[in-house]
Amino acid sequence: MSAEVNPLTVVTRRSRRRKRAGIVMEALATAAAILAIVVLAIVVISVARKGLPAINADFFTKNPAPVFQTGGGIKNAIVGTLIMTGMATLISVPVGVLIAIFNTEFAPPRVAEGMRIALNVLAGVPTIVIGIFIFGLLVVGHGQSAIAASLGLSIVMVPLIARATEEVLLLVPVTLREGGMALGATRARTVITVILPTAVGGIVTATIVAVARGAGETAPLLFTSSIFANSVVTDVHQAMASIPLTIFVDSESPSVADQQTAWAAALVLMAGVLIMGVIGRALSLRTRRQIERAR
Amino acid sequence: MHSMTESESRSERDTAGGESADVVLARSQAQMAELAAQHGANPEEGKVVVLGLENVAVSYHGTEAVRGVEMNIRKELVTAFIGPSGCGKTTLLRSLNRMNDLIPGAEVSGKITYHGHDLNAAGVDPVEVRRRIGMVFQRPNPFPKSIFDNVAYGLRLHGMKDNLNDRVEKALRQAALWDEVHKRLRSSALSLSGGQQQRLCIARALAIEPDVVLMDEPASALDPIATQRIEDLVAELRNDYTIVIVTHNMQQAARVADMTAFFSVDVAESGARCGILVEHAPTVQLFTRPSDERTEAYVTGRFG
Numbered sequence: 001m002s003a004e005v006n007p008l009t010v011v012t013r014r015s016r017r018r019k020r021a022g023i024v025m026e027a028l029a030t031a032a033a034i035l036a037i038v039v040l041a042i043v044v045i046s047v048a049r050k051g052l053p054a055i056n057a058d059f060f061t062k063n064p065a066p067v068f069q070t071g072g073g074i075k076n077a078i079v080g081t082l083i084m085t086g087m088a089t090l091i092s093v094p095v096g097v098l099i100a101i102f103n104t105e106f107a108p109p110r111v112a113e114g115m116r117i118a119l120n121v122l123a124g125v126p127t128i129v130i131g132i133f134i135f136g137l138l139v140v141g142h143g144q145s146a147i148a149a150s151l152g153l154s155i156v157m158v159p160l161i162a163r164a165t166e167e168v169l170l171l172v173p174v175t176l177r178e179g180g181m182a183l184g185a186t187r188a189r190t191v192i193t194v195i196l197p198t199a200v201g202g203i204v205t206a207t208i209v210a211v212a213r214g215a216g217e218t219a220p221l222l223f224t225s226s227i228f229a230n231s232v233v234t235d236v237h238q239a240m241a242s243i244p245l246t247i248f249v250d251s252e253s254p255s256v257a258d259q260q261t262a263w264a265a266a267l268v269l270m271a272g273v274l275i276m277g278v279i280g281r282a283l284s285l286r287t288r289r290q291i292e293r294a295r
Numbered sequence: 296m297h298s299m300t301e302s303e304s305r306s307e308r309d310t311a312g313g314e315s316a317d318v319v320l321a322r323s324q325a326q327m328a329e330l331a332a333q334h335g336a337n338p339e340e341g342k343v344v345v346l347g348l349e350n351v352a353v354s355y356h357g358t359e360a361v362r363g364v365e366m367n368i369r370k371e372l373v374t375a376f377i378g379p380s381g382c383g384k385t386t387l388l389r390s391l392n393r394m395n396d397l398i399p400g401a402e403v404s405g406k407i408t409y410h411g412h413d414l415n416a417a418g419v420d421p422v423e424v425r426r427r428i429g430m431v432f433q434r435p436n437p438f439p440k441s442i443f444d445n446v447a448y449g450l451r452l453h454g455m456k457d458n459l460n461d462r463v464e465k466a467l468r469q470a471a472l473w474d475e476v477h478k479r480l481r482s483s484a485l486s487l488s489g490g491q492q493q494r495l496c497i498a499r500a501l502a503i504e505p506d507v508v509l510m511d512e513p514a515s516a517l518d519p520i521a522t523q524r525i526e527d528l529v530a531e532l533r534n535d536y537t538i539v540i541v542t543h544n545m546q547q548a549a550r551v552a553d554m555t556a557f558f559s560v561d562v563a564e565s566g567a568r569c570g571i572l573v574e575h576a577p578t579v580q581l582f583t584r585p586s587d588e589r590t591e592a593y594v595t596g597r598f599g
Contacts, residue, residue: 109399175436179496181397183449183503184426193448198439290439293485 044270051267054260059268064230064246064261071257074265076232080240081269084146084225085215087236088153092214093207095154096161097196103162104169105191116163123159127219130155135223144225144239152220157210164209168202169195171291201287208280212273218244243269338553338577342369344410345507345537346391351405353386353395360386361570364405366556368507373529373538375548375578378558378593383570384541385433387558388509391539392428393421409507426453428507429500434516435492437484437499442467442476445484445495449503462502470498471528490521497528501536508532510540514547526551545594548578555581557590 058073065072099119103112130152138148172195180190196203221242228241243265250262344367352362361383368374376384386395393414395401407414414424426449437445446463449455455462463480467473472494476487484495493513500508510529514522529538529551542548548555556575560568574581574590585591 173436175432175434176438178394178397178430178432179436179438179499180448182392182394182425182430182432183452183499184422185448185452186422189452193452194438293439 044274047263047267047270050260050263052264054264055267059261059264063232066230072230074241074243074246074261074268076228076230076241077243077246077265078268079232079234080146080225080228081215081243083234083236084149084153084221084240084242085211087146087150088157088214089207089211091150092154092157092161092210093203096158096206096210097165097203099158099162100165100169101191101196103166105187105195116166119159119162122155123163125155127152127156127217128222131220131223134220139224144223144227146225146233146236146238146240149221149225149240149242150236152224153214153217156217156220157214160210160213161203161206164206165199165203168199168206168287168291171202171288172198173291198291199287201283201290205280205284205287208276208283212276212280215276216244216269216273218248221245222248338372339369342372344368345370346539347406347408347411349406349408351387351390351403351407353383353390354402354404355398356400357402358567359569361558361572364572366572366575368537368539369554370537371533371535372553373533373540373551374554374556375552376539376541376556376558377543377545377548378570378573379560380543381568381570382558382560384556384558385511386570388511388539388541389430391507391509392430393424394430396421426503427505428509429503429505431493431497431500431508431510431513433512435489435496437487437492437495439483439485441481442484442487442495443480446498446502449499453503455503466498466502467495469501469532470494471524471531472498488521490517490524493517493521493525494528497525501532505536507537507539510538512541512543515543522547545582549582552578554578557581557585557587557593559589559593 058071060073060078061075062071062073063076064074099115103115107115134148134152134155138145138151142148176194176198177190180194181187185193221244225239225242226245228239228245230241233240247262247265247269250258250265253259253262346368348364348366348368351364353360364387376388378384389395389398390403390407391414395403403415409424409428413419438448440448443463446466447459450459450462464473464477467476472491475491476495479486484492487495493516497508497513514525517525526547529540532538533553540548540551554575555578557573558570559573561571562568574585574587576586580586581590582594585594
């Protein structure tokens with residue numbers, strides 16, 4: 001061999017293999033990332049293509065047509081989803097935020113860790129199980145109702161809000177807590193007057209993400225609010241129509257018009273959830289930046 | 296310090312560090328002579344004891360961070376805690392207004408009295424303690440609220456809502472911040488510079504009319520000019536408040552403190568390190584005629 005071989009550029013079998021492995025790894029990771037985007041795009045595009053033709057003003061402002069007739073909209077389902085998700089939000093925001101406050105401010109570290117595990121388990125419970133639980137607890141003997149459905153949805157939403165809120169509360173610098181307490185504020189007072197206002201953006205984000213999730217849930221509604229009228233119901237003691245169940249029911253109908261309605265309803269739901277998701281992410285980034293400034 | 300001109304003291308800070316121990320000592324002695332002239336030989340004379348420490352030790356999860364502290368902190372004096380890192384000076388400071396309560400595993404033994412009353416006795420409300428013994432932290436920690444609401448926070452908390460505007464103005468003036476912020480009291484405290492934020496935190500602490508103000512390295516996160524202003528402020532406040540200031544900067548202690556407590560780290564045979572109080576004396580004496588050789592080694596720059 002010549003003496004002028006540069007040891008830094010010399011190519012051996014080992015170095016070739018190392019290089020190849022690196023390229024393969026990077027390619028696989030990139031492909032997986034692209035796949036996720038492609039799947040999302042396909043879902044969005046196909047739902048939009050099939051749903052858009054059925055979307056017009058009537059779709060939002062009219063109730064479904066009676067049996068054996070075509071036309072009408074999903075006003076009853078939109079109103080039902082808004083009411084039930086709204087009630088679920090009213091239940092789960094205070095409960096979720098209080099759980100987060102308990103975990104970050106009051107619980108001994110071990111208890112907080114246990115709570116985190118419990119919340120993760122609760123978040124992982126299949127929603128059909130939550131549905132049947134609420135069915136056994138509230139529907140049997142009482143009948144279906146929007147209240148029962150909202151409770152089912154809030155069981156889905158509480159762990160999401162609690163965990164996300166906890167993360168934001170942990171971002172609030174400990175120096176702010178000490179600042180409050182050094183002025184003679186109690187722990188609770190510091191939480192209410194300093195920590196929550198600092199973290200409020202993050203709590204809003206957590207709520208939006210949870211609402212988006214709750215609005216799309218189907219299983220908890222199957223047992224609790226599935227026998228509904230073709231009209232707008234505002235009595236919370238009765239079952240209400242909902243967008244997810246409208247999609248479920250209409251997609252199984254032999255009528256082409258009903259199938260169209262299912263696609264259009266899916267598009268409405270998806271658009272709502274996507275918009276809420278984007279707003280939630282944007283707010284969350286803003287909050288993080290604001291809290292960084294307070295550090 | 297307030298008898299020196301600003302440019303003098305600033306140039307002095309700029310040259311601090313990296314010079315021979317003799318130069319430091321010589322300059323300290325010049326400063327000391329000046330301090331001595333201000334305070335007389337014994338600044339403690341005629342001053343009542345505000346905080347009394349008897350055999351105080353603080354431990355975290357059973358490991359002592361500082362132990363055996365005996366000292367009296369007297370009214371309307373500035374007392375500086377100095378010493379190398381790990382000597383427990385901040386830990387001890389935080390036990391003087393029960394801030395260590397907030398740290399899980401922290402335990403205070405011995406006796407700390409405030410005007411003769413045991414701070415850690417059963418039934419003592421830490422809220423009442425902290426109301427009377429305020430604290431300023433190492434890094435400015437204004438709340439993400441308006442400048443006004445930061446100062447008004449403690450006032451509202453303690454129901455001192457009469458003349459709220461006047462009280463806020465008074466506190467901001469005391470903290471030498473009023474002229475800079477009076478036109479924008481409603482803007483966010485986070486829009487202020489670091490030095491202004493720290494003075495806001497001092498104003499916030501002063502607003503509720505505490506008796507004692509504890510300062511934990513209040514200038515360590517600030518630039519020299521902001522540091523200067525905090526030091527000037529401490530000098531102004533010494534007439535009305537009892538101040539305890541932790542500093543890692545000996546020159547700062549020499550400039551602002553009437554009394555200085557030097558802490559050191561005691562290393563046991565087992566290797567366990569624990570902070571101890573070596574010497575608590577009038578600043579002039581501690582820097583010029585220390586009675587303990589460890590103090591002398593530290594103040595002349597041979598150690599730490």
